[in-house]
Amino acid sequence: MEYRKFGKADWKISSVSLGALRIEDAAEADGSIAIPDYSEVIKHAIGKGVNYIDLGYPQYFADPEKAAGRVSEALSGGLRESVKTAVNISSRGIASQQALSAKLDGQLKLFGLDKADFCVIGDVNRGTWNSIKSVDIAGWAEKTVASGKAGDIGLKFHDNAHFLKGIIDTFPYWAFLQIELSLLDYTHHPGVGCFKYSDEHDIAVIATDITKAGRLLRNIPGNVLPVMEESRRKMGQEERCIRWTLNFREVSSVLMSARSEMYSIEQTDRYLSYIDGFSPGDVDIWEMLDAAKIRDAYYSNRNYRCTACRCCTPCPEGIDMPRLVELVNDGAMLSDSDIPGFQFNLEKHQDAKCIRCGVCNSQCPKYVPLEEAVNEAFSKYSQYGREDKV
Numbered sequence: 489m490e491y492r493k494f495g496k497a498d499w500k501i502s503s504v505s506l507g508a509l510r511i512e513d514a515a516e517a518d519g520s521i522a523i524p525d526y527s528e529v530i531k532h533a534i535g536k537g538v539n540y541i542d543l544g545y546p547q548y549f550a551d552p553e554k555a556a557g558r559v560s561e562a563l564s565g566g567l568r569e570s571v572k573t574a575v576n577i578s579s580r581g582i583a584s585q586q587a588l589s590a591k592l593d594g595q596l597k598l599f600g601l602d603k604a605d606f607c608v609i610g611d612v613n614r615g616t617w618n619s620i621k622s623v624d625i626a627g628w629a630e631k632t633v634a635s636g637k638a639g640d641i642g643l644k645f646h647d648n649a650h651f652l653k654g655i656i657d658t659f660p661y662w663a664f665l666q667i668e669l670s671l672l673d674y675t676h677h678p679g680v681g682c683f684k685y686s687d688e689h690d691i692a693v694i695a696t697d698i699t700k701a702g703r704l705l706r707n708i709p710g711n712v713l714p715v716m717e718e719s720r721r722k723m724g725q726e727e728r729c730i731r732w733t734l735n736f737r738e739v740s741s742v743l744m745s746a747r748s749e750m751y752s753i754e755q756t757d758r759y760l761s762y763i764d765g766f767s768p769g770d771v772d773i774w775e776m777l778d779a780a781k782i783r784d785a786y787y788s789n790r791n792y793r794c795t796a797c798r799c800c801t802p803c804p805e806g807i808d809m810p811r812l813v814e815l816v817n818d819g820a821m822l823s824d825s826d827i828p829g830f831q832f833n834l835e836k837h838q839d840a841k842c843i844r845c846g847v848c849n850s851q852c853p854k855y856v857p858l859e860e861a862v863n864e865a866f867s868k869y870s871q872y873g874r875e876d877k878v
């Protein structure tokens with residue numbers, strides 16, 4: 489196992505880390521599906537050198553106590569002490585520092601912990617950032633670390649890279665950024681553009697969703713398959729995804745899902761074998777070009793050619809049109825409605841109503857038919873409901 493620098497910390501993280509209870513778990517689990525037993529995978533991954541476990545999102549499960557209990561059980565018997573753990577709290581709907589503390593306390597209680605090594609503030613984008621900035625998130629982070637409840641604080645960020653500048657300028661002491669970074673996300677929300685800011689302040693980057701919750705491995709569209717077959721560097725899609733992401737020296741670790749990626753001992757060993765002896769920069773120009781062609785083929789399946797410039801905002805009814813277009817495109821590119829549907833409901837887009845005023849249509853420089861896109865998002869995703877229970 490390779491160990492990489494972790495921002496300013498005097499500790500190195502395994503280049504592969506493990507995430508339990510990820511969004512894809514929650515998007516599939518509805519109470520009728522058994523909560524997965526991660527024991528063997530967690531023990532095996534730690535035995536292979538994984539030293540960072542993200543505990544995930546028990547609050548999205550029908551029975552959060554049971555879901556968290558499964559992960560805690562898997563980490564018993566001394567394993568908890570041999571790894572760093574991270575709990576997650578969402579920045580959505582936060583109106584006070586007390587609300588942040590209550591969420592953190594709730595997570596610690598669920599996992600039976602007095603403290604966590606790391607706390608990840610999730611769902612950070614330009615909108616939620618304004619809310620948590622107004623409650624002095626930086627002050628809260630300092631107090632929380634000083635209290636010992638969390639060893640350090642990181643952010644899970646999903647928005648254009650340039651919005652990171654203000655976030656990091658406000659508080660340059662974030663321990664890490666957790667971002668979605670797959671070969672589809674090269675320049676997308678935030679893509680590699682965030683490295684400029686993470687480098688400037690020595691903030692570690694943890695990459696998640698490197699296979700888009702397993703969706704880059706299955707249901708591969710008909711127009712993408714021949715592009716893969718014609719690749720100059722022949723390899724399977726799992727190997728391509730992990731090599732592409734770990735090729736960036738700015739990435740400290742890839743967070744692999746115990747649900748959709750490292751879900752068995754065999755899968756764990758397979759992923760680790762792909763990066764045995766691997767170092768940043770090992771991916772050559774031909775392999776990078778193969779990845780770019782595959783990305784272009786996926787992108788050609790988007791329903792709407794949106795560049796996320798946000799010229800169409802604001803909507804008088806508070807609808808986040810660019811995000812809805814992103815969710816529709818995500819479903820179309822990856823032949824999946826479950827995960828974008830789950831996110832649609834979690835982010836509460838269904839609470840707003842389009843009055844068909846047409847304001848957004850007239851603002852889009854790419855002529856995206858926004859009323860149609862908004863309507864499509866509502867009709868496709870409204871039925872996928874799940875609430876945050878903690």
Ligand code: SF4
Binds near residue numbers: 795856
């Ligand atoms: S104005 Fe058009 S391209 Fe820009 S975010 Fe809105 S829909 Fe996308």
Ligand code: SF4
Binds near residue numbers: 804843844845846862
């Ligand atoms: S048409 Fe609908 S989405 Fe567009 S600005 Fe009007 S209310 Fe908002």
